[in-house]
Amino acid sequence: MINDDHATEPLLSVRALSKEFSGVRALAGVDLEVLPGEVHCLLGQNGAGKSTLIKTLSGTYRPDGGTITWAGEPFAVSSPIEAITLGIATMYQELDVVDGLSVAENIFLGHEKARAGITDRRTTHRLTRELMTRLGHPQIHPGTEVGTLSAANKQIVSMARALSHNARLIIMDEPSAVLDSAEVENLFRVVRELGAAGIAVIYISHRLEEIRQIGHRISVIKDGRSVANNLPVETTPTSELIRLMTGREVASVFPTKPTLDASAPVVLEVENLELPGVFSGVDLTVRSGEILGLAGLVGSGRSEILETIYGARRADSGRVRLGGKTLPAGSVQAAVAAGMGLSPEERKSQGLILDEPIYRNVTLASFPRFARGGLLNEGVERARTREQLTALELRPADPDRVTRTLSGGNQQKILLARWLLHGTRVLLLDEPTRGVDVGARAEIYALIRELADSGTAVIVVSSEIDEVLGLSDRVLVVADGRVLHDGPADDLTESAVLDLVMSGVAA
Amino acid sequence: MSVSPTQTGDHAVTRKNPLALLFSGSSGRSIGLVIALLVLVLVGIITAGDRFANIGNVLVILRLASIIGVISIGMTFVITAGGIDLSVGSVLGLTSVVATLSWVQAFADQSSWIVMVLIALLVGVAAGFVNGVVIAYGGVVAFIATLAMLVAARGLAELLANRNTQVLNVASFKAVFTANFLGIPVLIWIFALVVAGGWFLLNRTTFGRRTIAVGGNAEAARLAGINVKRHTMYLYALAGLTAGIAGVMMLGRTTAGTSTHGTLYELDAIAAVVVGGTLLVGGRGTIMGTVLGVLIFSTLTNVFTQNNLSTSVQAIAKGAIIVIAVILQQRLANRAPKKKDPEAPAPVVAPSRRA
Numbered sequence: 001m002i003n004d005d006h007a008t009e010p011l012l013s014v015r016a017l018s019k020e021f022s023g024v025r026a027l028a029g030v031d032l033e034v035l036p037g038e039v040h041c042l043l044g045q046n047g048a049g050k051s052t053l054i055k056t057l058s059g060t061y062r063p064d065g066g067t068i069t070w071a072g073e074p075f076a077v078s079s080p081i082e083a084i085t086l087g088i089a090t091m092y093q094e095l096d097v098v099d100g101l102s103v104a105e106n107i108f109l110g111h112e113k114a115r116a117g118i119t120d121r122r123t124t125h126r127l128t129r130e131l132m133t134r135l136g137h138p139q140i141h142p143g144t145e146v147g148t149l150s151a152a153n154k155q156i157v158s159m160a161r162a163l164s165h166n167a168r169l170i171i172m173d174e175p176s177a178v179l180d181s182a183e184v185e186n187l188f189r190v191v192r193e194l195g196a197a198g199i200a201v202i203y204i205s206h207r208l209e210e211i212r213q214i215g216h217r218i219s220v221i222k223d224g225r226s227v228a229n230n231l232p233v234e235t236t237p238t239s240e241l242i243r244l245m246t247g248r249e250v251a252s253v254f255p256t257k258p259t260l261d262a263s264a265p266v267v268l269e270v271e272n273l274e275l276p277g278v279f280s281g282v283d284l285t286v287r288s289g290e291i292l293g294l295a296g297l298v299g300s301g302r303s304e305i306l307e308t309i310y311g312a313r314r315a316d317s318g319r320v321r322l323g324g325k326t327l328p329a330g331s332v333q334a335a336v337a338a339g340m341g342l343s344p345e346e347r348k349s350q351g352l353i354l355d356e357p358i359y360r361n362v363t364l365a366s367f368p369r370f371a372r373g374g375l376l377n378e379g380v381e382r383a384r385t386r387e388q389l390t391a392l393e394l395r396p397a398d399p400d401r402v403t404r405t406l407s408g409g410n411q412q413k414i415l416l417a418r419w420l421l422h423g424t425r426v427l428l429l430d431e432p433t434r435g436v437d438v439g440a441r442a443e444i445y446a447l448i449r450e451l452a453d454s455g456t457a458v459i460v461v462s463s464e465i466d467e468v469l470g471l472s473d474r475v476l477v478v479a480d481g482r483v484l485h486d487g488p489a490d491d492l493t494e495s496a497v498l499d500l501v502m503s504g505v506a507a
Numbered sequence: 508m509s510v511s512p513t514q515t516g517d518h519a520v521t522r523k524n525p526l527a528l529l530f531s532g533s534s535g536r537s538i539g540l541v542i543a544l545l546v547l548v549l550v551g552i553i554t555a556g557d558r559f560a561n562i563g564n565v566l567v568i569l570r571l572a573s574i575i576g577v578i579s580i581g582m583t584f585v586i587t588a589g590g591i592d593l594s595v596g597s598v599l600g601l602t603s604v605v606a607t608l609s610w611v612q613a614f615a616d617q618s619s620w621i622v623m624v625l626i627a628l629l630v631g632v633a634a635g636f637v638n639g640v641v642i643a644y645g646g647v648v649a650f651i652a653t654l655a656m657l658v659a660a661r662g663l664a665e666l667l668a669n670r671n672t673q674v675l676n677v678a679s680f681k682a683v684f685t686a687n688f689l690g691i692p693v694l695i696w697i698f699a700l701v702v703a704g705g706w707f708l709l710n711r712t713t714f715g716r717r718t719i720a721v722g723g724n725a726e727a728a729r730l731a732g733i734n735v736k737r738h739t740m741y742l743y744a745l746a747g748l749t750a751g752i753a754g755v756m757m758l759g760r761t762t763a764g765t766s767t768h769g770t771l772y773e774l775d776a777i778a779a780v781v782v783g784g785t786l787l788v789g790g791r792g793t794i795m796g797t798v799l800g801v802l803i804f805s806t807l808t809n810v811f812t813q814n815n816l817s818t819s820v821q822a823i824a825k826g827a828i829i830v831i832a833v834i835l836q837q838r839l840a841n842r843a844p845k846k847k848d849p850e851a852p853a854p855v856v857a858p859s860r861r862a
Contacts, residue, residue, distance in 0.1 A: 310730075312729070312730060332729060332730060332732055333732050333733075333734055335732075336731070336732030337732070342730055344726075344727075344730055349724070349726065349727075350724075350726045350727055350730055351727050351730070352724065352727055353719075353720060353723035353724045353727055353728075353790065354723075354724070355723060355790055355791065356719070356720075356723055356790070360716070360719075360720070364720060364727070364728065364731040364733070365731040365732050367713060367716055368713050371712075371713045374712045374713050374714060375711055375712055375713075376711055376712060376713060376715075376716060418731065
């Protein structure tokens with residue numbers, strides 16, 4: 001752990017940084033100080049300016065004002081290559097590895113070990129093996145094609161690339177977003193080892209509990225300005241961090257759970273559902289007004305269960321009944337017609353048409369209803385969309401805005417609006433808060449609870465166990481394609497769920 | 508939620524640069540094409556004078572545009588949905604052969620030529636349905652499936668026609684298709700009707716909305732409850748229908764059915780659609796852009812013919828236009844407020860220009 005009393009010279013020091021784009025101030029006075037070997041956490045809502053700050057440090061943007069001091073020298077780089085040469089490496093959220101190349105080729109991409117234009121395969125592989133051993137992953141072979149690796153291992157490759165440039169500071173933009181709990185543990189181990197080797201990390205994450213585990217100090221930016229610097233991780237309360245980020249008091253992230261009405265009708269019944277090789281023997285019921293959570297690791301089958309209930313995958317056997325009526329297997333149309341809705345795991349690639357205006361995304365499931373004889377009624381579509389946006393407090397409530405320009409939280413609201421407008425009896429939510437910042441998360445949790453209170457049966461899948469426990473009334477623990485546990489959420493803790501999962505995998 | 512800088516940023520940029528505003532969006536792209544067309548017209552007037560600039564010649568250009576134009580409308584739908592149809596040219600040939608044969612061998616005396624027209628349309632739709640089924644339910648990539656149809660339909664047409672050109676001698680049919688209505692040839696009227704119908708279908712109906720949704724994000728459309736497979740099938744049937752209509756128009760113009768009708772028309776149609784601004788990856792389509800694309804190419808041909816330039820030079824110019832148009836489109840598209848990273852507050856162009 002870093003000791004602040006030591007007069008350590010900061011590795012990176014940013015003062016009053018400003019950056020303007022066509023008259024809009026993206027950064028308006030950001031300070032940041034990073035010590036060697038420190039894991040410095042950077043917090044801020046979407047749009048706060050984190051990305052602009054990162055891109056300035058990585059040489060993509062040039063600042064308009066303020067100073068950056070790097071290892072005691074003024075920092076003036078105009079390209080990412082210069083930043084990398086100085087020792088600043090950036091791992092972006094969308095991993096910048098080339099799937100078709102091998103691990104070694106990826107690591108030395110752009111600075112290949114070559115003699116007279118011919119790549120020196122042997123040296124490259126030896127150096128790659130050394131880097132992988134250093135990162136605690138000697139099992140990743142230099143010749144393996146990167147496309148075959150898991151997201152977690154791709155990240156290791158990305159980190160190895162940073163180290164191959166002798167990075168002294170690695171900026172990690174939401175590195176855990178694509179990982180499940182076990183892989184996150186591994187990431188933390190690597191980050192700690194980097195720290196021990198004197199390499200500093202700027203760590204960006206929306207998950208405050210992660211920051212508690214590996215961070216040393218926290219800096220918060222809001223609306224392009226620093227609102228707090230160098231807060232100690234151990235002693236700063238979560239409510240304070242949320243207040244700094246959002247500018248609002250948030251009592252609790254999760255809404256309070258009402259006492260469940262045991263006489264409420266069962267809306268969704270799933271019996272002995274099976275998708276060979278993925279999951280089998282899945283039974284579950286959800287009552288009107290109930291939120292059922294599915295907890296499990298990536299690969300446990302939790303998303304597949306949801307998609308099969310919805311008909312997006314065709315079950316091999318088993319039955320799905322909605323309001324007592326059996327749905328045909330493998331038909332999304334039938335499920336939607338019966339009153340089911342899905343907010344899919346990958347919001348951008350599975351949920352939204354990003355280049356279309358908001359209203360066309362909101363009405364995607366229901367536009368035929370507003371049409372007469374096949375003729376669209378866009379006026380009504382816009383009006384209904386505006387109503388939904390207003391109800392969901394999405395500002396500005398402009399139905400014609402291009403969906404791509406919205407933050408993750410607002411894009412999630414668009415998906416909720418789609419099903420609210422369509423009217424669902426069963427709503428399936430897969431990773432409803434992935435890539436959504438803390439302030440917006442609380443809003444989305446509250447919306448989900450409101451929906452349940454209005455009688456909708458909800459199933460939530462999340463890789464974040466605390467989210468499943470905090471939001472749900474009842475939780476199913478899934479491992480290896482089987483349901484291991486079915487019980488009230490309040491009887492479980494995160495570690496109890498992990499124990500169950502581990503024992504289930506072992507069994 | 509607080510208003511992120513992104514929102515204000517985009518507006519600020521468009522306000523600052525009225526020219527960028529003019530050229531962004533679908534209407535803006537059309538303005539670019541109109542300018543290109545006007546330049547071509549100007550070249551035509553300067554080089555060929557009155558030979559170019561008279562009503563008769565304008566009608567020649569439009570007549571030239573009409574058959575490719577009809578196919579291009581069907582192609583616009585398929586491409587907007589993220590597909591491609593390489594078979595339209597040979598399906599055109601097949602419809603012309605089947606229609607002529609059906610007339611010559613079967614119906615000649617008993618029925619109206621309208622039956623023959625219906626048969627042509629039916630053949631086009633059927634070929635399109637086969638494409639659609641193979642693509643949507645067989646899971647074959649559109650490029651390959653329609654390439655197979657391109658080869659097979661041409662082969663079938665040759666087989667049926669026995670490599671002969673079947674002359675169609677139906678006075679009433681000829682009379683209708685060579686007639687003028689309000690001083691404008693019937694072929695041009697048909698083109699205009701197909702354009703109007705296509706525009707309406709794409710922009711005002713649930714069918715059009717589904718087409719754009721499937722092209723924009725097929726998985727999102729599927730998970731929202733849209734029957735993507737069925738819609739895909741309909742789209743190729745629609746492309747087949749336009750090939751059938753074009754086949755009938757070809758019969759009207761040449762009064763003969765032959766298996767070589769429509770050779771390479773698919774490439775002209777794709778070029779017109781892409782130059783017109785419809786995205787090859789799908790999700791955005793413009794009927795007016797396609798019409799302008801078709802007109803640009805037929806005007807070009809006319810200008811070259813008027814100046815007695817070889818078709819080879821013309822082909823080179825066509826190729827150059829396609830590349831230039833697509834590069835311009837991409838430039839303009841980048842200028843539009845469209846960002847990969849929702850948090851980064853500025854358009855890509857602005858900072859790099861200053862740097």
